[in-house]
Each structure stands twice: as C-alpha cells, then as structure tokens.
Amino acid sequence: MTVADVVAPIGSSNALRAQPAGLFHDIKAIAGRALRGVPRDLEAVTPPIFISLFFFIVNVAAFQRPIQALVGGNFNYKAFQMPAAILLGVTGVSRAPALVLDIQNGYLDRLLMTPIRRFAILIGHMVADVTVAMVLTIPILTLGFILGVRFETGVVGVIAFIGLAALWSLAFAGFGYAIALKTGNPAAVNSTFLLFFPFLFLTTSNVPRSQLSGWLDTVAGFNPVTYLLEGLRSLASSGWEWGDLGKAALAIALLGTLSMSMCFAALRGRLKRG
C-alpha cells in the first residue's frame, strides 16, 4: 500500500474532507485525550490522595479531643476537618504538567495546526481536571463516612460538596496552566501547589474561626479558603446555609476569574510568540 492508495486525489468527490469540528467536539476530543492520560500518569494523582488521607487521619487524631473540648457542644471535628483534607487533595491537581510536555515535544504545535479553536485546548484540559477532582474527593468522603461523618444536606449536599471542591480545584488549576504556558517549565508548574500552602494554613483548616485570634484571624478574613471551608462545612454540619454557600461560591469565582484571566492571557501570549 502506498500513500496514494490512502490519501484521496485533490478535488476527488469521495474524499474525506476536513471541516471545523465545532467547539463542543473540540473540547470533548481534548478532554478525552487528557482523561486517557490520567491512568498513564498515576504518579500525578496518587500522592495527593495519600497526602490528604494522611493529614485527615493525623489531624483528627491530634486535634479532635482538644478542639472539641474548646468548642464544646456537639461539635464534630471529623466533619470539620474533612473539607480541609479534600482541598489538600484536589488543589493543584491538573493536566498542566502534561501541557508542558506537549509544549516541549511539539505536540501542542500539532494541535495548533488543526482547525481547533485555541481556547478549546485549555477548556478541554480543564474539563478533564474537574472530572479528576471529583473522583479524588471520593476516597476522603468514603473515609469520612466510615468515621461517622454525615451530611445534614443529604445526597444533594454531597453532590454540591463535590461540585464546590471540583470548581475550587479548577479555579486553582488556572494558575498551573498560566505558568505552563508562560514558562513551558515542568518544575515551575509542579511548584504551583506551594502557592496553596499559605492559603491552606492561614485559615480555619485546623481550628474554627472563633478560636483564631490576632493577626491570624485578620489574615484568615482575607483568605478565600476560609469562606470556601465554611461553605463546605455547612453542607455537612449545618444544612443549607445559603449565606455560607454564597460566600464560598464568591471566593471560587474571584480566584477563578483571576486565574482564568492569567491562563488565557498566557495562551494568547504563547500563540503570539509562536
């Protein structure tokens, strides 16, 4: 068989002809590829699961008794700690390192030479990220259920919980993509997670806001993670607290707007540089 047997003559009527696939199909194709890459890249997703499980178990063992004694009442420290563990697991998990490899091995150029809409490349990766983040919440939630955590908001609340955690993961992933597209450097992308550390510890990750004082309370007040945690916790412990949920959604929206602006600007910059 030769090329001429496979490729149709120019102008022949029975030839397969290229046409724009459409935005939805572009995104679906890229997301499908990104998701197929996850099981081949398990080293990117297994450590966050273990780290979050580890901190969940250790923090509950270390702080449950003193915090419950401090707060009193029916305070459930396991339900309180579970959202922080989940954020630890899903934050910084993205396909941005894979995008860096695409840049380095030229595959991004191959994608860019197809009629795909440019931003569909990013959105497709992000659809995959949201899916992965949802899956990553399951082990922590399962452990929480085993340890006796129950959701006041029921099954719908669990779904909302997973959705908020995944959207947070997506909002944070935007920084990883921005760094990937700006630098093309895998080490820089992998260090994105370090950005999250101050956000995670300068907040109510281990103790309730009422127990914070001085400068830490002030900083926590400016930290979007504080409001995200309060929204997530309300789903498990209090019921449908729309004020808390609204603040959580706003925190995600603000961070997401910033990170998405940065990553789409980085994409435009890379396209301009060629």
Place this chain on the structure above:
Amino acid sequence: MSDVAIRTESLGRQFGDFTAVDKVDLEISTGEIYGFLGPNGAGKSTTVRMLCTLLAPTGGKAIVAGFDVHDKPGDVRLRIGVALQEAALDPKQTGRELLRLQGLLYGLPKSAMAKRVEELGELIDLTDALDRPIGTYSGGMKRRLDLVAALVHNPQILFLDEPTTGLDPVSRVSVWDEVRRLNTELGMTIFLTTQYLEEADELCGRVGIIDRGRIVAEGSPDDLKRSVGADVIIARVDGDAAPLVSIIQALDGIQNVEAHGNELVIATDNGSAAISPVAVALNGCNAAVRDLTLRTPTLDDVFLEMTGSHIERKDSDSKEVGR
C-alpha cells in the same frame, strides 16, 4: 483551488532586533514540489511556521491555499498538512489514539475514522504497533507516524520541514518515494525544507535557496547548477588560494574562478579539457596542491557562489581525478 498554492510578498519575521526572515517573495504553483534549501538557522523553519499559521509574520503577507495566513488562518489549517522538523507526537498516546484524535479535530466523520486509521497504519507499516504507546516507537516509526498524521484529512498542500533529518538512508529513500507519489499521483503541492542537497536535487521541481533570511537563488536544480558552469574543478591548496585566482582565470576555457579560504572553485564548460592546464598552471606557480577534483556542479556550488560558504561538504557527488 487556484493555480498558485502559496504566494508570499515581502514576508518577514523579526525576533527583537534579529531578522529571521527578510522580505521573502515566493510563488509556488499547485502540484509543485518546491524545495527550500539552506543551512541551519537560515530561516527555513521560521518561514514554514509562518506559512502554517503557527507564527505571525511581522512583515509582508502570505497566501496559502487561497487564504491569507493572518486573516483566515482557520481556512488555511483545513487545507494544509504539516510534518515539522521534530516529530510532534505525544509519547503516552498510542498511534491509533493520535491518528483518531487528528481525525476528530479535522471534523472527519467517526464512522470513517476506524477504517482511515487502519489504512494509514498499514501504509506506514505500523499496523501491529498502532496500539502501543508512541514512546516505544523507533525514530523511523515516529517519523512515519508524524507524516501520516499530516495526511489524515487529505490536505491540498503538504509542508515537510526537514522530513528526513535523522533517518537512515533506507528510510530516507522510502520517504522520498512517498513524497513523489503524493505529488505525481494525487497532485498534492509539497513545500519541503531541507539541508540535504541530494534531497532537493532528487525531489524538487524548483528550489529556493535561503541564507540569513533572504532568498539568494531560485530555479530548477538543473538551471541553478548550469548557472555555475557545466563542470567544476575544485583545487585545495596549502595556504590562501586567493593569489591563484588571476593565474587560473587567464587559462583558456575557464568561465569563473573563486577562492574560498584554501579552496579554488573553477567553473568551466569542459572540465576534462581544462583540468590538465589547471594542474600545470598550479604546478608552475609552486602551489602546494592537496587535491584536485573534477565534478558536475551541485546545489552546494550554487550556494557557495551566492553566499561564499558551503551548506555542507559531505553531499558533493565528486570524482576525484588527482592528488
């Protein structure tokens, strides 16, 4: 499709103060194999990246398949196939996944994709390897996969950026055969960059020679070589060859003499008749001749005449007659 597949007018690209491509004018007919020949860093790949819509020109314009690369890049992308210098592949995908994804992004119907992928796999003799990760392929297999990935959607114009760099001689000839077939049997226009003179000579109907971002010569390989002379005598001497130019130029039947370092390049209509007088003349002026070579001109001679330096030395098809 019009008769002109690719046209550029004063096409240019600056990177800061550096001019990578400088006012390049091209007109390539539909169905032509056009070779873009030049040494590393001459501006070949930058030109290809502009024509493929990967890089925006900073000057001039380029029309590919009837569409401006700046104003209508989407229309250009539907009609071109590209195999860049480095095989642009994802090592973690399988060959089948890569070809299928290419097809999906070009909007090919899903119903036709499975058959298409099988055909393409068979074409490049990779059927058994299609379900293996591309990272396990040899260099030659990757090159072949890269080439057919550019053909999934039956492009009108195929860009090949140094398609045989790094291939063994057998694989190189195989790529040449397929390029010829694409052109002669399907009428596909092929824009090929290369630093191999032999490749340009073998494949291309016309060649543009680029150096430091500028086209320095253009024409059919035969015409370009004829412009140098019917035969070329190369004399390498110890020391500077420049003082010998006037001595050789004075001999009968010599068209042109140029000195490049310790090398004299002597163009003549009849090399067999001229080589003895040249040898005698060099001996007469006590030049220490290290070797004396008679051969037909190559594109490297054209490049040497235009730019004063070689593209590469190893490709010369020479017959050494004396030492």
